[in-house]
Each structure stands twice: as C-alpha cells, then as structure tokens.
Amino acid sequence: MARIVMKFGGTSVADMDRIRVVARHVKREVDAGHEVAVVVSAMSGKTNELVGWTRDASPMHDAREYDAVVASGEQVTSGLLAIALQHIGINARSWQGWQIPIRTDNAHGAARIMDIDGSDLIRRFGEGQVAVIAGFQGLGPDNRIATLGRGGSDTSAVAIAAAVKADRCDIYTDVDGVYTTDPRIVPKARRLKKIAFEEMLEMASLGAKVLQVRSVELAMVHKVRTFVRSSFEDPDAPGMGDLLNPPGTLICDEEEIVEQEVVTGIAYAKDEAQISLRRLADRPGVSAAIFGPLAEAHINVDMIVQNISEDGSKTDMTFTVPSGDVDKALRVLDAEKDKVGFDAIQNESGLAKVSVIGIGMRSHAGVAASAFRALAEKGINIKAITTSEIKISILIDGAYAELAVRTLHSVYGLDKT
Amino acid sequence: MARIVMKFGGTSVADMDRIRVVARHVKREVDAGHEVAVVVSAMSGKTNELVGWTRDASPMHDAREYDAVVASGEQVTSGLLAIALQHIGINARSWQGWQIPIRTDNAHGAARIMDIDGSDLIRRFGEGQVAVIAGFQGLGPDNRIATLGRGGSDTSAVAIAAAVKADRCDIYTDVDGVYTTDPRIVPKARRLKKIAFEEMLEMASLGAKVLQVRSVELAMVHKVRTFVRSSFEDPDAPGMGDLLNPPGTLICDEEEIVEQEVVTGIAYAKDEAQISLRRLADRPGVSAAIFGPLAEAHINVDMIVQNISEDGSKTDMTFTVPSGDVDKALRVLDAEKDKVGFDAIQNESGLAKVSVIGIGMRSHAGVAASAFRALAEKGINIKAITTSEIKISILIDGAYAELAVRTLHSVYGLDKT
Numbered sequence: 001m002a003r004i005v006m007k008f009g010g011t012s013v014a015d016m017d018r019i020r021v022v023a024r025h026v027k028r029e030v031d032a033g034h035e036v037a038v039v040v041s042a043m044s045g046k047t048n049e050l051v052g053w054t055r056d057a058s059p060m061h062d063a064r065e066y067d068a069v070v071a072s073g074e075q076v077t078s079g080l081l082a083i084a085l086q087h088i089g090i091n092a093r094s095w096q097g098w099q100i101p102i103r104t105d106n107a108h109g110a111a112r113i114m115d116i117d118g119s120d121l122i123r124r125f126g127e128g129q130v131a132v133i134a135g136f137q138g139l140g141p142d143n144r145i146a147t148l149g150r151g152g153s154d155t156s157a158v159a160i161a162a163a164v165k166a167d168r169c170d171i172y173t174d175v176d177g178v179y180t181t182d183p184r185i186v187p188k189a190r191r192l193k194k195i196a197f198e199e200m201l202e203m204a205s206l207g208a209k210v211l212q213v214r215s216v217e218l219a220m221v222h223k224v225r226t227f228v229r230s231s232f233e234d235p236d237a238p239g240m241g242d243l244l245n246p247p248g249t250l251i252c253d254e255e256e257i258v259e260q261e262v263v264t265g266i267a268y269a270k271d272e273a274q275i276s277l278r279r280l281a282d283r284p285g286v287s288a289a290i291f292g293p294l295a296e297a298h299i300n301v302d303m304i305v306q307n308i309s310e311d312g313s314k315t316d317m318t319f320t321v322p323s324g325d326v327d328k329a330l331r332v333l334d335a336e337k338d339k340v341g342f343d344a345i346q347n348e349s350g351l352a353k354v355s356v357i358g359i360g361m362r363s364h365a366g367v368a369a370s371a372f373r374a375l376a377e378k379g380i381n382i383k384a385i386t387t388s389e390i391k392i393s394i395l396i397d398g399a400y401a402e403l404a405v406r407t408l409h410s411v412y413g414l415d416k417t
Numbered sequence: 418m419a420r421i422v423m424k425f426g427g428t429s430v431a432d433m434d435r436i437r438v439v440a441r442h443v444k445r446e447v448d449a450g451h452e453v454a455v456v457v458s459a460m461s462g463k464t465n466e467l468v469g470w471t472r473d474a475s476p477m478h479d480a481r482e483y484d485a486v487v488a489s490g491e492q493v494t495s496g497l498l499a500i501a502l503q504h505i506g507i508n509a510r511s512w513q514g515w516q517i518p519i520r521t522d523n524a525h526g527a528a529r530i531m532d533i534d535g536s537d538l539i540r541r542f543g544e545g546q547v548a549v550i551a552g553f554q555g556l557g558p559d560n561r562i563a564t565l566g567r568g569g570s571d572t573s574a575v576a577i578a579a580a581v582k583a584d585r586c587d588i589y590t591d592v593d594g595v596y597t598t599d600p601r602i603v604p605k606a607r608r609l610k611k612i613a614f615e616e617m618l619e620m621a622s623l624g625a626k627v628l629q630v631r632s633v634e635l636a637m638v639h640k641v642r643t644f645v646r647s648s649f650e651d652p653d654a655p656g657m658g659d660l661l662n663p664p665g666t667l668i669c670d671e672e673e674i675v676e677q678e679v680v681t682g683i684a685y686a687k688d689e690a691q692i693s694l695r696r697l698a699d700r701p702g703v704s705a706a707i708f709g710p711l712a713e714a715h716i717n718v719d720m721i722v723q724n725i726s727e728d729g730s731k732t733d734m735t736f737t738v739p740s741g742d743v744d745k746a747l748r749v750l751d752a753e754k755d756k757v758g759f760d761a762i763q764n765e766s767g768l769a770k771v772s773v774i775g776i777g778m779r780s781h782a783g784v785a786a787s788a789f790r791a792l793a794e795k796g797i798n799i800k801a802i803t804t805s806e807i808k809i810s811i812l813i814d815g816a817y818a819e820l821a822v823r824t825l826h827s828v829y830g831l832d833k834t
Binding site: 016019050053054056057058060061062064065066068069071072073075076078079082083084086087093094096098099126143144145217 | 433436467470471473474475477478479481482483484485486488489490492493495496497499500501503504510513515560561562642662
C-alpha cells in the first residue's frame with residue numbers, strides 16, 4: 001500500500017471522454033490498494049478562453065479578479081472527475097484550493113504556496129476516499145482565490161505530495177517521460193528511466209517543457225519522488241500499475257540513481273540573441289547597473305559572460321536575451337549608457353544555446369573538452385561558453401542548432417540503447 | 418442616497434459587450450451617490466453547458482459535485498463584471514457565495530438560504546466599494562458550495578437586499594416589467610406600475626416567468642421592494658436613474674398601492690390535463706391516499722376540485738397535472754386503486770387553465786360572475802373552477818385559451834391605457 005498523488009494536465013482532461021480515461025487510471029491505483037489524491041488542470045483551451053475574457057474586460061485588470069475568473073476552469077474539472085470516479089464505483093470528492101485550504105502568498109496571478117493543511121485529506125484517505133483537487137490555485141491571505149501562474153498545477157501536485165507525505169507524485173502528461181534530448185531532432189533519443197532533480201531543473205529551464213521549473217524545485221526541496229508519465233496509454237496495459245517502476249521517467253534524488261551517467265541529456269534553446277557591451281569600466285556595481293534596469297523592464301537575461309579584463313580597468317560583458325526582446329533591451333541600455341559607462345554595444349540575433357547536462361560531470365574531467373572537439377570537427381564555431389557544476393552551455397549560430405544537438409547526443413553515448 | 422441591489426440574469430451578461438452595458442447601468446447608480454451591490458447569473462447558455470457535462474459524467478451524479486461544477490458559471494461573470502467596472506473607474510470587487518458567506522442548508526442542487534452575514538458588504542459600501550456577487554450559490558453546512566436551483570439568482574438578490582437592508586432590489590431582465598397578461602396574446606396588455614407581492618406570487622406560479630416564485634416569497638416575507646426592469650434599455654436614457662420610480666414594475670406591499678385595481682392581471686397555463694376519480698369513498702384520508710403517491714412520483718398536481726357528496730358516502734375528485742405526466746399519474750393511481758377505492762377513472766388532455774388575479778377582488782363581489790358571464794357569451798365551456806381570496810382559476814378546452822385570455826382582459830378593463 002502506498003500513498004500516491006496523480007496529476008493530469010489540460011490535454012489529459014480535454015473532454016468527458018478523456019476524463020473517463022483519467023478515472024480509469026485512478027481506479028487502477030485504488031484497486032491496487034493505494035491511497036490516492038488527484039490534481040487536475042482545466043480542460044485544454046479553457047484557461048486561454050477565460051484569460052481572453054479578462055483581457056477583453058480590461059487590458060489592465062485586477063489580478064484578484066483574474067484569479068476568480070481563471071480558477072473556475074480547474075473547479076469544473078475537479079467536479080466532473082469526482083462524478084466520473086463515483087460513476088465507476090470509486091469513493092471520491094472534489095476539493096477547491098480554498099476548502100483544503102492551500103494557503104498562498106498575496107501575489108495574485110503568480111502566487112506561491114505557503115502552507116497546505118493535509119490533515120483532512122489524510123483522514124479521508126483512511127476512510128478510502130479519493131481527493132480530487134483543483135490545481136493551480138489556493139487561498140490568499142486576503143481570503144480570496146489566488147492562482148499560481150501558468151503551469152501551476154504541477155506545483156500544486158508536488159506541494160500536495162509533500163503535505164500528505166506521498167510515496168510518489170505521478171505527473172501524467174501528453175509525453176511518456178523525459179528524453180535524453182528532443183526526439184524530433186534526434187530520432188535515437190532515449191527515454192530516461194531516472195533523472196536527478198538538479199538535472200531536471202536544468203532540462204526544464206532550458207526548454208524541455210515537460211515540467212514547470214518551480215514544481216521541480218519544490219520536489220527537490222521536499223525530496224518528492226516524481227514520475228513523468230503518459231495519460232494517453234491504456235490505463236490497464238501491463239506494467240502501468242507497477243508500484244516501484246511505472247513506465248515513465250522518475251525524477252529523484254541523485255543518490256537513488258545507482259549507475260550515474262556522465263551526461264544525462266542535451267537541451268537547446270533557439271531564437272536567442274546576444275548583446276555585448278565593450279570596454280566597460282571594471283568596477284563594483286557595474287553588473288547591477290546593467291541587469292537591474294533590464295530586470296525592471298521584464299527582460300529575461302539568460303547566459304552572462306564576463307571575462308577578466310587585461311589591465312584591470314576595462315572589460316567586456318556579453319549576455320543573451322530572447323530574440324524578441326533585443327530592441328527593448330537596446331533601448332534600456334542606451335538610456336543607461338552614461339550611468340553604466342561603456343564604449344560600444346553590439347548585438348546579434350538568430351543564435352542558439354545548446355547545453356550538455358549531467359550530474360556525473362562533477363566527477364569526470366574532460367566533458368567540456370569532448371564537446372568543444374566534437375563541435376570543431378563539424379565546423380561549428382562557438383561564440384560563448386558558460387558552465388555550472390552540472391552543465392555546459394554553448395552559444396552558436398542558430399543554423400547549426402540541430403547539428404550540434406545530434407553531434408553532442410552521439411559524443412556522450414546517449415544514442416546507445 | 419439609497420442602497421440598491423441590482424440583479425442581472427444570463428441574457429444580460431451573455432458576453433463581454435453585454436457585461437459592459439451592465440457596468441454602465443451600475444455606474445449610473447454609483448454616480449447618483451447610491452450604495453450598490455450587484456448580483457449576477459452565469460452567461461446565458463453556460464449553465465446548460467455545465468449541467469450537460471455533469472450528466473455526461475454520470476446520469477446519477479453527486480449533487481455536491483454538480484454544485485461545484487455549475488457554480489463556476491457565476492464565478493466567472495462576477496470576476497468579469499468587477500474588472501469591467503474597475504475599467505470605467507468604479508471601485509468594485511467580486512464575492513463568491515462562500516466568501517460572504519451566504520449560508521445555505523444542505524440540500525445541494527436546490528439549497529435554501531439560511532443566513533447572510535451582510536456586515537462586511539455594508540462596511541465596504543461605506544468605503545465606496547461596489548460588491549459584485551455571484552448569484553445562485555452559497556456555502557452549505559458541509560463547507561461546500563451549494564446552489565439554489567435554476568433561477569436561484571433572483572432569490573440571491575432578494576436575500577442580499579434583505580441582509581443589507583436595501584431600499585430597492587432591481588431585477589434586470591430581458592423584459593421591461595410585469596404585464597397585465599402575455600402581450601403576445603393580447604397586444605393591448607399594459608405594463609403594471611405596481612403589483613402586490615401576493616398577486617405577483619400568483620402571476621409567477623401561473624406561468625408569467627418573469628421572476629422565480631421563491632424570490633417573490635422571500636421579498637414578501639422581508640418586505641423587499643423589488644423592481645422588474647430591462648437591462649436592454651440604454652443605461653443613460655431619461656428616467657433610468659429615477660430613485661422612486663424607475664421604468665419597470667414595482668413589486669411591493671399592497672399598502673403601497675394606493676389605487677387598487679380589482680383585477681391586476683390574467684395568467685394562463687396551457688398543456689394541462691384533467692384526471693377525475695368517480696365515486697370515491699367519502700372518508701377521512703382519501704385525499705392523502707391519492708396525492709401522497711402522486712407527490713412521491715414527482716407529479717406536480719395543480720388544481721384540485723372536490724365537491725360535497727350528495728349522500729355523504731361517495732364523492733368525485735378532479736385535479737389537473739401537466740399533460741406530459743398523465744400516463745405516469747394514471748399508472749400510479751391504478752396501483753393504488755384498491756387502497757383508495759374508486760369506481761372509475763377519467764382523463765382529458767389538451768386543456769388550459771386561465772386565472773384572474775387581483776387583491777381587489779377580496780373586497781369586490783361579482784368578480785367571478787363577470788368572468789363566467791363573459792366566457793359564456795363567447796361559447797366557452799367551463800370544465801372546473803377553483804378560487805382563492807385573490808384568484809379565480811378556470812379550466813377550459815385548450816383551443817379557447819387565447820380567446821378566454823383576451824375576453825377576460827377586456828372584461829376587467831385591463832385594455833384601457
């Protein structure tokens with residue numbers, strides 16, 4: 001007997017037929033004797049419709065009212081799934097965020113979960129009742145509905161799993177796991193059996209859009225073992241009810257991964273642009289003078305490269321932003337030019353960032369060198385490099401993105417089955 | 418300065434354009450210095466869609482889950498109207514039933530309002546804030562959403578008006594008031610300036626579908642002055658902001674109606690069927706033996722006519738049911754035949770009930786006689802008659818329904834302007 005949180009996203013609850021399939025997934029776990037909480041998103045498309053109405057009502061709308069409107073999507077799905085479960089003989093009831101309650105902070109529209117009282121849910125598990133919980137929402141300190149921001153249902157699921165001390169949090173989605181890289185680019189990409197939280201964080205923030213970054217952070221902090229798996233497989237196919245290793249990818253503590261690969265995956269992000277500031281004054285506060293105003297303008301700066309200056313007086317600074325933000329970033333920097341103090345500004349769009357990710361590289365030398373050598377052999381020029389303990393990111397011309405991903409996937413032996 | 422509750426039904430908030438018109442109606446009252454609470458229904462069609470989904474999920478669904486799903490429609494409208502009001506400079510916020518809270522009993526799907534704490538609303542009126550309240554819903558004793566049944570938003574509005582001691586409750590709808598009879602049948606039908614609660618109750622339950630019966634009962638008990646008026650008129654047309662007599666019909670205490678007409682209106686209901694039981698035993702308990710089983714079978718019995726028996730041993734009993742329920746009613750009665758003890762059963766469908774309503778008839782003799790004479794002159798045969806203090810109902814062949822309504826409308830002087 002285990003305690004399991006199951007989360008189903010928008011495409012998994014898109015209509016009543018899909019909701020009935022979800023009910024069968026839940027029934028399988030209940031029949032196996034497990035205690036189950038289910039977290040649901042709104043029907044796919046529904047949230048966009050509701051958001052569209054709030055925009056139509058006013059372009060500058062009250063986030064608290066936005067939350068009241070948009071949270072209704074998950075409310076509907078939770079009730080419908082509870083009914084569908086009851087229809088096939090499962091004792092179930094719906095829970096809205098305010099009923100549990102899931103306490104959030106006051107940042108309406110992008111709230112953070114502060115506290116979940118899991119006691120009532122746990123008591124009802126004991127009575128054999130399945131909890132069907134509306135994801136993406138909680139109750140703010142002002143006693144009003146607060147939503148967690150787009151993709152927040154993943155975060156709801158992980159937070160509830162932590163609150164009820166679940167053995168597993170299963171994220172059902174429209175893919176069947178986390179892959180070594182994008183299978184559309186590398187047909188030989190393999191589904192990972194396991195991936196460490198830290199690696200998944202890098203994968204998630206680098207464009208592998210399987211899981212929301214915040215939910216992975218939360219899972220890491222609370223050590224919630226999280227499975228990414230498909231809601232589109234037959235609920236009763238062999239192995240689907242496997243307690244320890246259901247089909248999918250387990251995101252877990254690195255200690256649980258016995259045979260650690262050096263490199264786990266290759267991520268990429270296209271449509272990057274690079275901005276370089278030349279001959280900056282090399283003094284304290286200059287970085288803050290650049291990135292403060294960019295952050296205020298809501299420009300998401302990604303890679304930052306600053307080299308040590310030759311004579312200790314002037315330096316160069318390079319960073320990347322999404323291509324669509326280049327013009328805005330240049331305007332911001334131009335306005336700050338006197339304060340920051342730089343000679344010239346250069347920019348280039350149409351770049352790609354390719355990243356090699358793996359916890360194993362902490363204890364293995366030469367991982368970066370292999371990447372540089374392999375890319376050089378294909379004639380791919382490296383424009384900038386940043387590294388962390390478990391990641392190497394390389395900025396290249398966007399035209400070579402797919403070639404670079406395939407090359408690196410092969411170099412680190414990820415093509416092998 | 419007055420305190421006003423404004424209620425807008427589904428057709429009045431059908432889309433964002435309609436919601437913007439509603440916002441202008443609200444702005445007019447706020448600009449006049451009034452304290453305003455607004456009660457909204459779901460966008461028209463939305464409740465049917467949600468109900469359809471719950472039925473698809475299971476034909477026998479948990480009413481508590483039905484409530485969670487269906488109440489979301491009003492939640493959306495309340496948030497959107499609050500945003501639209503803020504957009505035109507009105508301080509407004511949405512309220513869900515559970516936030517106020519509007520306490521109901523536990524009869525999910527058809528709950529009754531038990532108590533409303535109006536203190537927070539009143540405090541915020543003092544701060545100049547408009548309350549936008551999701552109608553049709555409250556919070557049950559189980560801490561779950563409970564809906565009031567179809568049309569419940571009228572009841573929400575009247576209950577809130579009573580809780581905050583409003584000077585007026587304005588029910589905005591797609592008609593501009595209550596008429597002496599159906600204008601589709603009698604083009605000379607006039608809009609009433611005032612109608613007494615008791616009269617409106619008879620009009621509402623007899624098929625004039627302007628207001629839900631429960632809301633009129635509640636208005637009568639709490640003496641809430643209720644205006645029925647149109648949301649489709651230009652919000653800023655002359656007279657729309659009139660405090661004492663806005664365009665529409667005032668439903669009020671009879672004492673407020675100075676020049677009482679003898680007859681206020683003519684109501685009708687078609688598709689009635691009559692069932693007669695012949696030579697019943699004339700003993701205590703026989704009525705209960707008939708109507709108990711019919712009520713259990715959810716058959717809505719309307720007129721009941723029992724005549725005094727000639728010799729004190731046998732009597733006849735006639736009653737009406739909707740035509741669609743005749744077969745079911747006959748089956749129920751057949752099963753009870755031995756217990757009830759009757760000789761024969763007769764039935765006739767395709768009948769109509771025409772009713773003459775007016776508080777003034779309490780103090781005027783001859784009202785019934787005028788009706789009988791007028792119908793006789795047109796050759797309309799009367800099949801059955803029932804009367805109350807303020808109403809005469811006459812059962813006739815359905816083919817004569819329109820003729821009877823027009824005849825009676827004219828006889829009682831309602832054609833006059």
